[in-house]
Amino acid sequence: MRDKKIIKFTVNGNSEEREAVVGETLLKFIRDELNLTGTKSGCEIGECGACTVLLDGKPVNSCLVLAVELDGKDLLTIEGLSKNGELDRLQQAFIDHAAFQCGYCTPGMIMAARSLLERNANPNDDEINEALSGNLCRCGAYQEIRDAVKDSAKK
Amino acid sequence: MLSYEYVKCTGLSEAVDILAKEEQAYPYAGGTDLMVGMRGGKFAPKKLVDIKTLPELNVFEENDQGIIIGAAITLNQIACHDSIIKNIPILAEGSHSVGGYTIRNRATLAGNICNASPAADTAAPLYTLDALINIVGPDGNRSLPVEEFFTGPGQTALKNGELVQSIFIPRPFPAGKGVYIKASRTGSVDLATVGVAVQNWGEHVKIAVGAVAATPVRAFSVEKAINEKGEKSSAEAAKLVNNDIAPITDIRGSREYRYHMVEVLVRRGLEQTMGV
Ligand SMILES: Cc1cc2nc3c(=O)[nH]c(=O)nc-3n(C[C@H](O)[C@H](O)[C@H](O)COP(=O)(O)OP(=O)(O)OC[C@H]3O[C@@H](n4cnc5c(N)ncnc54)[C@H](O)[C@@H]3O)c2cc1C
Ligand code: FES
Ligand code: FES
Numbered sequence: 369m370r371d372k373k374i375i376k377f378t379v380n381g382n383s384e385e386r387e388a389v390v391g392e393t394l395l396k397f398i399r400d401e402l403n404l405t406g407t408k409s410g411c412e413i414g415e416c417g418a419c420t421v422l423l424d425g426k427p428v429n430s431c432l433v434l435a436v437e438l439d440g441k442d443l444l445t446i447e448g449l450s451k452n453g454e455l456d457r458l459q460q461a462f463i464d465h466a467a468f469q470c471g472y473c474t475p476g477m478i479m480a481a482r483s484l485l486e487r488n489a490n491p492n493d494d495e496i497n498e499a500l501s502g503n504l505c506r507c508g509a510y511q512e513i514r515d516a517v518k519d520s521a522k523k
Numbered sequence: 524m525l526s527y528e529y530v531k532c533t534g535l536s537e538a539v540d541i542l543a544k545e546e547q548a549y550p551y552a553g554g555t556d557l558m559v560g561m562r563g564g565k566f567a568p569k570k571l572v573d574i575k576t577l578p579e580l581n582v583f584e585e586n587d588q589g590i591i592i593g594a595a596i597t598l599n600q601i602a603c604h605d606s607i608i609k610n611i612p613i614l615a616e617g618s619h620s621v622g623g624y625t626i627r628n629r630a631t632l633a634g635n636i637c638n639a640s641p642a643a644d645t646a647a648p649l650y651t652l653d654a655l656i657n658i659v660g661p662d663g664n665r666s667l668p669v670e671e672f673f674t675g676p677g678q679t680a681l682k683n684g685e686l687v688q689s690i691f692i693p694r695p696f697p698a699g700k701g702v703y704i705k706a707s708r709t710g711s712v713d714l715a716t717v718g719v720a721v722q723n724w725g726e727h728v729k730i731a732v733g734a735v736a737a738t739p740v741r742a743f744s745v746e747k748a749i750n751e752k753g754e755k756s757s758a759e760a761a762k763l764v765n766n767d768i769a770p771i772t773d774i775r776g777s778r779e780y781r782y783h784m785v786e787v788l789v790r791r792g793l794e795q796t797m798g799v
Binding site for chain 1: 529
């Protein structure tokens with residue numbers, strides 16, 4: 369029998385109370401229980417960063433976090449960035465710079481970059497590389513991604 | 524999906540109690556080894572004991588004795604710590620070389636050594652700093668030098684019910700320069716194929732190497748040549764590292780490649796820190 373726990377948390381600004389299965393990853397919970405499928409599943413072993421979300425403001429690989437750990441915490445996913453149907457400036461910068469080809473890494477990249485911009489309003493290339501070191505882009509859009517992050521920092 | 528229980532403890536004694544009494548109960552810190560290991564079938568816990576929020580393990584302080592790093596402190600916290608960057612940069616480098624940025628927001632120093640991979644990137648730096656591992660368990664507290672903590676691949680000196688409470692780096696801090704050099708297949712997010720820590724202590728040097736034996740090891744032959752016999756050539760001294768290691772072939776590199784790389788990295792480490 370699978371153990372279940374009631375967890376209370378906020379996701380993208382809204383308070384929620386849900387049942388989470390012990391042993392389920394936060395990634396699976398976000399996609400299958402909260403139906404927020406912007407967060408992507410790539411490797412599920414911490415290597416690709418497609419599943420990056422902000423937990424209490426910090427970027428983490430949601431495939432390596434247990435859903436029950438969300439209890440009492442604040443979660444921000446890619447869906448939480450746009451306001452009233454308007455993209456936030458980092459999302460817009462990714463579009464302006466065509467900072468993707470297939471787009472699979474994009475939600476994770478944007479979440480990791482957003483957290484960088486909160487820590488450091490004007491990052492250089494090295495600082496961007498460091499913050500995105502856990503995020504892989506198999507299409508190789510790294511240069512455009514750096515440009516988008518820098519451009520959005522200027523605005 | 525695996526089936527197990529999850530408990531978030533409120534006190535250290537509660538955690539020790541559960542770990543001592545229940546079989547297949549694992550301390551759960553950052554989970555970056557555990558979550559991957561559970562998926563791969565390496566760990567099959569019946570209970571995960573979340574120790575991250577225990578106040579006793581969230582200690583991170585510097586005093587006139589040294590620096591105490593609680594078991595819940597993450598590698599990013601260590602890599603960004605002002606005094607560690609200034610006084611023991613070798614540990615900041617070792618911590619920073621683990622995985623990518625997001626991994627280090629969860630991964631802990633204690634988890635890195637308790638997982639006891641021979642390639643653990645923080646181990647070699649800790650070996651050159653005389654680090655002590657503070658352990659708490661059902662029979663009370665004890666401390667071990669880090670070199671006695673590692674007993675084999677994935678094996679530590681921890682007894683049933685024991686857990687690491689903190690890691691202690693004693694003063695005086697090294698007078699000279701220290702470097703951690705890692706060879707890996709990719710620039711980030713990979714375990715070391717070879718990891719080398721060289722710490723100049725002013726009067727002598729300490730060297731430790733990872734991923735070339737069943738545990739991280741000190742390169743005593745190299746140390747002896749420099750510290751006692753006055754060897755001045757880093758190339759000659761570095762050759763002796765072969766006496767101290769027993770590498771194997773695995774997916775990250777062959778035995779021969781490791782023999783070669785460890786010598787190269789020890790030489791570079793000596794050049795960068797000792798100027799010999
Ligand atoms: C993508 C990826 C890349 C990685 N890259 C590297 C790398 O480059 N170099 C490297 O060295 N490692 C690497 N790792 C491994 C891992 O991230 C580190 O070993 C990390 O420091 C483990 O810490 P944790 O807190 O996540 O441990 P956990 O997964 O929570 O625990 C690891 C083990 O230690 C035990 N444990 C944890 N805390 C304690 C304690 N206080 N007392 C007793 N036992 C305890 C657990 O029960 C478990 O057996 C990588 C992992 C991933 C997923
Ligand atoms: S899916 Fe989580 S890091 Fe790849
Ligand atoms: S755009 Fe395809 S993986 Fe990055």
